[in-house]
Amino acid sequence: MKTTNKAKKLLKSNNLTMLIVLLAMVLVSEIINPVFLSMSNVMNLLAQNSIIGVMALGMIFALVTGSFDMSVSSTGALTAVLSTYLFIRSGLAAGILVGLSVGLAVGLINGLLVTKIGINPFVTTLGTQTSVRGIVYIITNAKPVTGIPKAFNVIGMGKIGGVFPVPALIWIVLALLMAFVLRKTRFGQYVFATGGNKRAAWLSGVNTDFIKIMALIISGVFASIGGLIYTLRILMCTADGMTGYELKVMSACIVGGTSLDGGKGTILGCIIGTMIMGIILNILQLAGVSSFWQDAITGVILIVAVGFDSFTSKQRS
Amino acid sequence: MLTVSNNILEMSDIVKEFSGIRVLDHVDFELRTGEVHALIGANGAGKSTLMKILNGIYSMTEGSVLYDGKPVDIKTPRDAYRCGITMIHQELDLVGCRDVAENIYLGRELYKDRAKMILDRKSMYERAQELLDELGFEICATDKVEKLPPAQQQLILIARTVSCNSRVIVMDEPTSSLSSHETQQLFRVIRSLKEKNISIIYISHYLEEIFQVSDRVTVLRDGKNVTTAVTAECTKQQLVQWMIGRETEVQKNIGQSKSEKPMVLECDGLTTRRDFVKDVSFCVRRGEIVGFAGVVGAGRSEIAKMVFGAEKMAAGNIAFEGKPVKIGSPTKAVRKGISMVPEDRKVEGLVLKLSISVNMWLSYLGKCRSGVLKYKDLGKKVQDMIGYLSVKCANRGQPISDLSGGNQQKVAIGKCLLNEPKLLILDQPTRGVDVGAKSEIYMLVTELAAKQGTAILYISDELEELIALCDRIYVIKQGKCVKELDNHTQGLTKATLLQYMVD
Numbered sequence: 001m002k003t004t005n006k007a008k009k010l011l012k013s014n015n016l017t018m019l020i021v022l023l024a025m026v027l028v029s030e031i032i033n034p035v036f037l038s039m040s041n042v043m044n045l046l047a048q049n050s051i052i053g054v055m056a057l058g059m060i061f062a063l064v065t066g067s068f069d070m071s072v073s074s075t076g077a078l079t080a081v082l083s084t085y086l087f088i089r090s091g092l093a094a095g096i097l098v099g100l101s102v103g104l105a106v107g108l109i110n111g112l113l114v115t116k117i118g119i120n121p122f123v124t125t126l127g128t129q130t131s132v133r134g135i136v137y138i139i140t141n142a143k144p145v146t147g148i149p150k151a152f153n154v155i156g157m158g159k160i161g162g163v164f165p166v167p168a169l170i171w172i173v174l175a176l177l178m179a180f181v182l183r184k185t186r187f188g189q190y191v192f193a194t195g196g197n198k199r200a201a202w203l204s205g206v207n208t209d210f211i212k213i214m215a216l217i218i219s220g221v222f223a224s225i226g227g228l229i230y231t232l233r234i235l236m237c238t239a240d241g242m243t244g245y246e247l248k249v250m251s252a253c254i255v256g257g258t259s260l261d262g263g264k265g266t267i268l269g270c271i272i273g274t275m276i277m278g279i280i281l282n283i284l285q286l287a288g289v290s291s292f293w294q295d296a297i298t299g300v301i302l303i304v305a306v307g308f309d310s311f312t313s314k315q316r317s
Numbered sequence: 318m319l320t321v322s323n324n325i326l327e328m329s330d331i332v333k334e335f336s337g338i339r340v341l342d343h344v345d346f347e348l349r350t351g352e353v354h355a356l357i358g359a360n361g362a363g364k365s366t367l368m369k370i371l372n373g374i375y376s377m378t379e380g381s382v383l384y385d386g387k388p389v390d391i392k393t394p395r396d397a398y399r400c401g402i403t404m405i406h407q408e409l410d411l412v413g414c415r416d417v418a419e420n421i422y423l424g425r426e427l428y429k430d431r432a433k434m435i436l437d438r439k440s441m442y443e444r445a446q447e448l449l450d451e452l453g454f455e456i457c458a459t460d461k462v463e464k465l466p467p468a469q470q471q472l473i474l475i476a477r478t479v480s481c482n483s484r485v486i487v488m489d490e491p492t493s494s495l496s497s498h499e500t501q502q503l504f505r506v507i508r509s510l511k512e513k514n515i516s517i518i519y520i521s522h523y524l525e526e527i528f529q530v531s532d533r534v535t536v537l538r539d540g541k542n543v544t545t546a547v548t549a550e551c552t553k554q555q556l557v558q559w560m561i562g563r564e565t566e567v568q569k570n571i572g573q574s575k576s577e578k579p580m581v582l583e584c585d586g587l588t589t590r591r592d593f594v595k596d597v598s599f600c601v602r603r604g605e606i607v608g609f610a611g612v613v614g615a616g617r618s619e620i621a622k623m624v625f626g627a628e629k630m631a632a633g634n635i636a637f638e639g640k641p642v643k644i645g646s647p648t649k650a651v652r653k654g655i656s657m658v659p660e661d662r663k664v665e666g667l668v669l670k671l672s673i674s675v676n677m678w679l680s681y682l683g684k685c686r687s688g689v690l691k692y693k694d695l696g697k698k699v700q701d702m703i704g705y706l707s708v709k710c711a712n713r714g715q716p717i718s719d720l721s722g723g724n725q726q727k728v729a730i731g732k733c734l735l736n737e738p739k740l741l742i743l744d745q746p747t748r749g750v751d752v753g754a755k756s757e758i759y760m761l762v763t764e765l766a767a768k769q770g771t772a773i774l775y776i777s778d779e780l781e782e783l784i785a786l787c788d789r790i791y792v793i794k795q796g797k798c799v800k801e802l803d804n805h806t807q808g809l810t811k812a813t814l815l816q817y818m819v820d
Contacts (some may be wrong), residue, residue: 184690186682193679196668203659203666204625204680204732205651263670 058222
């Protein structure tokens with residue numbers, strides 16, 4: 001009985017549509033290029049998308065509360081830079097700790113500006129994105145920083161049993177954690193209520209400002225985790241690192257069924273969205289399409305996904 | 318006697334139904350050239366609906382409109398405007414960041430060239446200023462609108478309607494944001510418009526104004542015509558009687574007086590910013606149902622929201638259970654044991670995107686000790702509440718938007734009840750709710766007060782409801798508490814209540 005109910009629920013949900021799209025894409029990709037489903041390509045795909053995937057897990061909180069976070073790319077870059085210095089001088093733990101506090105700080109600033117001053121989240125986070133990127137250039141003087149101990153590479157490039165990439169494992173563990181937070185905790189319920197109807201949530205006793213601030217902090221911290229994986233992958237950092245990631249991360253969320261109006265979104269959808277985006281780019285790579293085209297297509301996908309969401313909600317009303 | 322040809326406007330046999338519910342039932346309305354015609358009725362009598370039909374905002378189900386002796390078909394506000402009918406809404410629809418002349422000519426700007434590309438600002442300002450002077454308004458055409466007080470903004474709207482040769486102006490509660498001095502200024506303007514043969518339909522809740530400014534008055538009740546009379550020949554009592562209709566015996570269900578019970582809420586001198594609500598004092602005891610009566614816009618909800626921490630308080634003191642408290646936000650109010658069912662279910666009461674369960678336990682979650690949800694316990698609580706309130710639904714995971722208005726309202730109430738509040742504020746809990754659900758809500762409210770000892774603050778437009786349920790009733794008028802009535806000792810009728818509300 002219970003399982004049939006669950007099955008019905010899944011059938012009705014958007015996730016299933018997305019899952020079908022994903023499977024169809026896998027099938028098509030396999031037909032186009034038999035290399036696609038090879039073990040090494042699949043693992044490669046997981047590893048490549050884990051940074052976007054992890055950042056999307058944070059971004060979804062901002063989006064579901066009806067907010068927005070354009071600053072994740074710069075937050076990731078600043079994290080990479082500061083942690084690189086600390087990895088070199090003080091070791092792994094210090095680097096990770098300082099790296100995460102970058103996301104916490106940027107998220108807190110975003111949150112306070114959005115809730116306490118009341119600036120539009122898009123403008124706020126676009127502003128912090130630019131400023132934080134400026135700080136990255138100031139610190140690095142636009143020069144790449146290298147010299148992270150090779151041993152740390154395990155986190156960015158390591159493979160468990162020589163097969164399964166460590167970043168993908170981090171992604172999966174964090175996804176499970178965030179699915180729990182979003183579905184099984186009070187905070188998660190408040191996140192949905194705040195995004196679904198801020199006024200009603202507030203009048204029910206939910207401290208909606210706090211929820212919005214926390215959501216932006218989570219988005220910032222996950223951007224930092226993304227930045228850490230990024231820098232431990234290439235064992236260096238550059239001033240222009242992770243440029244354009246905010247749109248990729250947002251596309252992953254929106255393709256995965258997160259609504260820009262807030263109040264709607266799932267972690268599973270978020271993962272599927274990330275994979276769909278990743279596969280599209282992977283196909284283009286395998287087909288040898290230039291990276292300029294990949295950018296152009298990312299933009300188109302974002303607009304199509306948002307358009308689909310807006311259009312269906314327009315139809316409903 | 319004036320002849321029929323003097324009617325600038327004749328609305329006849331107007332019927333309007335909203336999803337099968339008839340809100341206007343064969344209403345007739347006539348307006349003579351150059352008269353001020355007041356339109357009155359209790360809250361929900363159909364005044365605004367009738368005027369929205371005239372203005373093309375709503376379409377009528379049946380009926381016809383004659384304008385200047387010719388049948389007209391008004392489908393949009395633009396059609397009405399072309400005819401020469403304009404409505405001045407309660408919310409002043411002006412573009413605040415532009416100046417007076419630009420607002421007067423909004424949408425019909427003057428141009429220098431035929432192709433309408435280059436604005437002729439010079440003549441716009443000259444002609445706007447001429448018009449303002451002619452109307453006797455002391456306003457400069459180059460002033461920014463947002464810097465002017467509400468009264469002057471109202472005058473700009475009037476100037477706009479005059480400038481586009483409107484012959485019928487509908488004023489919906491024009492004095493709601495005006496001081497008494499400004500009201501007198503508005504009345505002078507209305508009289509001078511009359512001399513220009515402009516006809517005015519004047520909607521107001523306040524009888525004083527009706528007697529001061531109108532020539533005739535039409536009374537609506539429950540969507541039907543009651544009468545049309547020459548204002549000077551009426552008395553206030555008569556108007557109130559017409560608005561109420563035949564006084565029916567209200568079945569009171571209020572038990573014993575609670576004057577001995579301990580105080581739950583004591584409010585002293587509550588005042589909002591800009592004095593919209595001023596110096597309101599009242600109290601609610603344990604197990605007592607206290608009503609707030611008043612016309613729409615009198616400030617009842619604002620007072621309730623101050624108690625709930627959802628409206629900023631400029632002055633005043635609140636004591637809860639005998640102790641002075643500062644309630645800065647709804648979060649704190651809920652923690653103290655105060656819950657509120659807000660007036661607008663869809664905007665303030667519920668998260669329509671989410672399920673029945675989530676809506677129901679949303680407020681209760683704050684009380685759970687653990688931040689991790691215990692779905693089993695929560696589900697049981699919600700299921701019990703669904704049963705207790707007899708919410709009609711397929712299952713508790715259903716989206717709340719699937720439910721009927723009455724059942725949605727029950728969920729909104731259930732959300733508060735899960736908290737077991739000591740004070741429950743109900744703002745129009747029976748609005749847009751079917752008859753069955755209404756009586757269930759009445760029973761519930763009475764039971765809560767009697768059995769749980771919940772103190773209840775009950776706001777309603779329906780006077781019958783207040784008389785049937787409330788131990789005491791405060792009458793709120795223009796942001797002030799004008800009267801406290803004891804339902805146990807005073808023989809309250811709808812007419813006495815309404816009299817205090819409008820006079």
